[in-house]
Amino acid sequence: QVRLVESGGGLAQPGGSLRLSCAASGSIVRIYNMAWFRQAPGKQRELVASITSGTITNYSNSVNGRFTISVDNAKKTVYLQMNSLKPEDTAVYYCNGPNPTYPWGQGTQVTVSS
Secondary structure: OEEEEEEOOEEEOOOOOEEEEEEEEEOOOOOOOEEEEEEOOOOOOEEEEEEEOOOEEEEOOOOOOOEEEEEEOOOOEEEEEEOOOOHHHOEEEEEEOOOOOOOOOOOEEEEEOO
């Protein structure tokens, strides 16, 4: 069983930055293919960033150029660096495989507000 634990969320001002972390544990050996999703109130969960083979990254249009996904396999941790935050980035953020494969974690709340 794989367990995903997200952290690093909080309150940020518009234009600010946050760095999210997702630690994987359990029956997972490598985390070369991972993704970050987010779910805003009243909206469906959406994919915002993915990484495959540990290096190939893709981003949704709404975050491209502002967010960066990366992985540290030694720590079995995937990161999401979020810069130039906007109020519309407010959501609960989750990590998982790009085709969500693992049980969802509890997520981490990101609120962007002045």
